[in-house]
Amino acid sequence: MKNIPIASVERVAKYIRCLKHLQSKGEEIVSSKKLAEHTQVTPEQVRKDLSYFGKFGKTGTGYNIKKVVKRLSNILKGRKNWNVCIIGAGALGTALSRYQGFRDAGYNIVALFDKDPEKIGKKIGSAEVYDIKKFSDITKKKDIKLAIIAVPAESIEEVEEYIAKSQIKGVLNFVPVTLNFNTKRKIAIIEVDLAQKLYILSYLTKK
Amino acid sequence: MKNIPIASVERVAKYIRCLKHLQSKGEEIVSSKKLAEHTQVTPEQVRKDLSYFGKFGKTGTGYNIKKVVKRLSNILKGRKNWNVCIIGAGALGTALSRYQGFRDAGYNIVALFDKDPEKIGKKIGSAEVYDIKKFSDITKKKDIKLAIIAVPAESIEEVEEYIAKSQIKGVLNFVPVTLNFNTKRKIAIIEVDLAQKLYILSYLTKK
DNA sequence: GGCTGTGAAGGAATTCACAGCC
DNA sequence: GGCTGTGAATTCCTTCACAGCC
Numbered sequence: 165m166k167n168i169p170i171a172s173v174e175r176v177a178k179y180i181r182c183l184k185h186l187q188s189k190g191e192e193i194v195s196s197k198k199l200a201e202h203t204q205v206t207p208e209q210v211r212k213d214l215s216y217f218g219k220f221g222k223t224g225t226g227y228n229i230k231k232v233v234k235r236l237s238n239i240l241k242g243r244k245n246w247n248v249c250i251i252g253a254g255a256l257g258t259a260l261s262r263y264q265g266f267r268d269a270g271y272n273i274v275a276l277f278d279k280d281p282e283k284i285g286k287k288i289g290s291a292e293v294y295d296i297k298k299f300s301d302i303t304k305k306k307d308i309k310l311a312i313i314a315v316p317a318e319s320i321e322e323v324e325e326y327i328a329k330s331q332i333k334g335v336l337n338f339v340p341v342t343l344n345f346n347t348k349r350k351i352a353i354i355e356v357d358l359a360q361k362l363y364i365l366s367y368l369t370k371k
Numbered sequence: 372m373k374n375i376p377i378a379s380v381e382r383v384a385k386y387i388r389c390l391k392h393l394q395s396k397g398e399e400i401v402s403s404k405k406l407a408e409h410t411q412v413t414p415e416q417v418r419k420d421l422s423y424f425g426k427f428g429k430t431g432t433g434y435n436i437k438k439v440v441k442r443l444s445n446i447l448k449g450r451k452n453w454n455v456c457i458i459g460a461g462a463l464g465t466a467l468s469r470y471q472g473f474r475d476a477g478y479n480i481v482a483l484f485d486k487d488p489e490k491i492g493k494k495i496g497s498a499e500v501y502d503i504k505k506f507s508d509i510t511k512k513k514d515i516k517l518a519i520i521a522v523p524a525e526s527i528e529e530v531e532e533y534i535a536k537s538q539i540k541g542v543l544n545f546v547p548v549t550l551n552f553n554t555k556r557k558i559a560i561i562e563v564d565l566a567q568k569l570y571i572l573s574y575l576t577k578k
Numbered sequence: 579g580g581c582t583g584t585g586a587a588g589g590a591a592t593t594c595a596c597a598g599c600c
Numbered sequence: 601g602g603c604t605g606t607g608a609a610t611t612c613c614t615t616c617a618c619a620g621c622c
Contacts, residue, residue: 169613170571177570181547195581204549208615215583224581224622240570242577248569259466260565265547269566271573310572334572340388340472342411352575354568358467359476361561362455363384363447364377365517365541366478368559370449376591402603415593422605431600431603 172213176236178203179210183233184268195226237270245270247308251323252315253278253286253293256338260312262289274306277326279319299326309333317341327351379420383443385410386417390440391475402433444477452477454515458530459522460485460493460500463545467519469496481513484533486526506533516540524548534558 182202186194196207203210214220214232217239221227248266250257253276260266261273276288277296286293294302302308311332315323320341327335328345334352337343340359345351389409393401403414410417421427421439424446428434455473457464460483467473468480483495484503493500501509509515518539522530527548534542535552541559544550547566552558 167612171613173571173574174567177567178549178564180570181564181567182549185548197581202549206615208617211583212614219583221582222622223583223620224579226581237570240574242573246569246573255466255469259462262462263565265564265566266569269569271566271569309576310569333576336568336572341392342385342389342409352572354572354575356563356565356568357385357388357472358470358563359472359478360381360384360388361543361563362453362473362476362478362517363387363444364380365543365559365561366449366453367380367447368561369516369540374590378591404603413593415595418605419592426605428604429600430598430605431601433603 168216172216173240175203175205175209175213176217177240179213180233180236180240183229183236187229187233192229193226194229196221199227241270245272246310247272247274247306248310248312249273249275249277249303249306249308250291250312250314251277251296251299251326252313252319253280253283253288254314254316257312257314258288260314260338261291271310274308275302277302279322296323296326300330303330303332310336312336312338314338375423379423380447382410382412382416382420383424384447386420387440387443387447390436390443394436394440399436400433401436403428406434448477452479453517454479454481454513455517455519456480456482456484456510456513456515457498457519457521458484458503458506458533459520459526460487460490460495461521461523464519464521465495467521467545468498478517481515482509484509486529503530503533507537510537510539517543519543519545521545 179199182199196210200207200210220232248271250261250273257276261276266273273291275291276293277299278284278293279296283293284295309332311327313323313335317339320339324343324345328347332351337353337355340357343353386406389406403417407414407417427439455478457468457480464483468483473480480498482498483500484506485491485500486503490500491502516539518534520530520542524546527546531550531552535554539558544560544562547564550560
């Protein structure tokens with residue numbers, strides 16, 4: 165397979181979101197032009213992005229929304245839904261565990277972890293808060309491969325160790341610290357730095 | 372000024388974060404090599420990114436952390452702190468209003484907005500929840516130019532209208548819908564699609 | 579006519595390599 | 601020796617333009 169630009173992958177995720185939305189409105193067919201309008205890119209970009217992953221459309225007609233959604237989400241997510249955990253049962257972790265968008269996309273929050281005895285054992289939405297010490301055990305038992313980190317910055321090193329010793333394969337990190345797992349197995353990392361977004365936003369408003 | 376790649380701006384925000392961290396550890400001078408290690412980029416990239424905004428270092432010596440942080444944050448944020456509001460006082464909006472990282476970076480959450488009478492009038496952290504109907508008035512009175520949107524997807528169109536009619540200049544959008552303000556004045560938009568991040572994460576784990 | 583898929587062209591961002599400085 | 605700043609080279613991504621299809 166050719167090297168697919170990460171930017172293309174990101175846009176494809178956006179297309180899925182948009183196509184699902186159109187689907188919920190009863191639409192069945194969409195053209196690259198229309199999809200482009202809804203996602204703020206150019207039609208050529210849409211076609212090029214999709215072409216990295218195969219042929220999705222009918223010449224002269226457009227794309228069958230249902231089929232494309234299915235194939236694209238198979239590519240990004242695979243056929244099965246994922247079990248996901250959240251580390252840190254504070255305000256942010258709690259809010260994220262209730263976030264409906266994860267479920268809708270096929271990612272189920274099935275556990276939270278914290279070290280505060282006050283929080284351990286509580287139920288948040290449908291998930292329970294577990295002792296972080298049991299991280300490796302419980303993620304194994306529950307078949308969790310993805311983790312969302314939402315702890316205070318001071319605790320990040322501890323968390324890094326727990327993850328390094330576990331079977332976690334991918335991490336979504338809300339803590340404004342660049343992670344550095346020193347493991348042989350590759351752990352995918354995506355950083356979401358919320359303050360950074362505001363820096364960029366204020367910079368953009370001045371242009 | 373030359374056209375500065377948005378990716379460079381994003382990395383610069385990351386450098387600020389990292390430099391502040393090093394500063395808090397008592398460091399005073401840093402080389403591009405060291406800064407690069409801490410932020411997972413190459414030293415050349417660090418130097419090139421900084422060079423878009425001016426000359427920051429001393430040849431043969433490195434960068435004076437304090438000075439660089441000050442100049443960079445002036446460039447991205449300006450000299451004054453920003454007042455920011457959050458639209459949507461649900462779980463996510465509430466969590467974001469308590470997020471310490473915003474304050475540390477110089478962005479103060481000074482108001483929330485909601486349409487639920489149950490929520491209006493409550494205090495969350497240091498900010499009050501106001502009726503969304505008063506959006507334009509209160510943002511003007513409190514000198515708010517940036518808004519964070521964290522409402523359910525159904526309410527997004529309503530919110531778009533309120534923003535369009537206000538003086539808001541930049542929007543950080545957590546709602547998985549592509550925004551489309553039909554205003555003449557330019558409103559900067561940054562989208563944070565959390566489900567999209569998980570799509571990409573699961574895709575990356577398969578590579 | 580309207581549409582997709584794609585090689586080729588063009589443009590943009592990153593990396594290289596080195597001049598100049600401490 | 602170690603470091604920054606930067607034009608030049610390279611790599612990567614996007615846009616163009618058109619063949620082929622409905």
